[in-house]
Amino acid sequence: xxDAPVATAPNPEQADPPPYFxxxxxxxxxxxxxxxxxxxxxAAGSEALRDYMKVRAKELGLKGVRINQAGCLDRCEFGxxxxxxxEGVWYAPKTREDVDAILTAHLQQGGRARHLMLTEHxxxxxx
Amino acid sequence: xxDAPVATAPNPEQADPPPYFxxxxxxxxxxxxxxxxxxxxxAAGSEALRDYMKVRAKELGLKGVRINQAGCLDRCEFGxxxxxxxEGVWYAPKTREDVDAILTAHLQQGGRARHLMLTEHxxxxxx
Numbered sequence: 001x002x003d004a005p006v007a008t009a010p011n012p013e014q015a016d017p018p019p020y021f022x023x024x025x026x027x028x029x030x031x032x033x034x035x036x037x038x039x040x041x042x043a044a045g046s047e048a049l050r051d052y053m054k055v056r057a058k059e060l061g062l063k064g065v066r067i068n069q070a071g072c073l074d075r076c077e078f079g080x081x082x083x084x085x086x087e088g089v090w091y092a093p094k095t096r097e098d099v100d101a102i103l104t105a106h107l108q109q110g111g112r113a114r115h116l117m118l119t120e121h122x123x124x125x126x127x
Numbered sequence: 128x129x130d131a132p133v134a135t136a137p138n139p140e141q142a143d144p145p146p147y148f149x150x151x152x153x154x155x156x157x158x159x160x161x162x163x164x165x166x167x168x169x170a171a172g173s174e175a176l177r178d179y180m181k182v183r184a185k186e187l188g189l190k191g192v193r194i195n196q197a198g199c200l201d202r203c204e205f206g207x208x209x210x211x212x213x214e215g216v217w218y219a220p221k222t223r224e225d226v227d228a229i230l231t232a233h234l235q236q237g238g239r240a241r242h243l244m245l246t247e248h249x250x251x252x253x254x
Contacts (some may be wrong), residue, residue: 018182026153085213
């Protein structure tokens with residue numbers, strides 16, 4: 001016998017727990033004063049879109065999907081904005097029809113509503 | 128020449144954009160009335176912990192990390208709760224020292240503060 005390290009199977013306790021939600025949606029509902037140069041998602045109507053999205057997700061019977069409001073996601077210029085994790089895909093819905101497109105294409109079918117997606121080019125203007 | 132489909136390189140426009148944040152932290156700041164049977168994260172002190180986490184993340188110079196408040200994450204019984212995406216790891220910090228442990232172990236070193244993690248066994252009691 002020696003004191004050499006013994007190879008062991010991977011310790012399952014070291015793996016992360018399974019995802020608690022299949023899709024976790026965060027809708028920015030930050031509100032700034034009227035006239036703020038960056039605007040804000042709430043001022044652009046995000047709260048009503050969040051409410052609609054929650055109702056429609058429930059009506060569609062989407063399992064494992066959680067729709068949450070969030071504080072400022074810092075992409076105000078493109079608001080209303082939302083982000084879906086774990087995939088980290090961002091959208092900028094303006095209307096209920098846009099929300100429907102995201103619910104159907106992304107959350108129901110596992111695809112993307114590409115015409116509504118933010119990309120790496122949608123960055124906060126400097127200065 | 129035929130009308131057979133032509134093999135094409137993957138369309139880069141079909142890939143998701145790169146992550147906008149390296150780590151996106153959502154701290155539940157939902158507040159229910161005192162005495163609610165599920166309690167709430169805000170009633171358990173989450174707002175002060177969020178404020179502290181934002182300040183400390185900035186002081187530590189963590190790049191690409193965003194600390195946000197969120198509405199009810201629906202794991203109220205274990206609150207205050209937070210979740211870090213894209214990895215989808217949940218924590219239940221009670222104190223500033225717990226927040227420091229998460230900042231250091233997870234966000235700074237890329238590991239886990241395992242003693243503070245929620246697991247698949249931390250589920251909402253039925254009934």
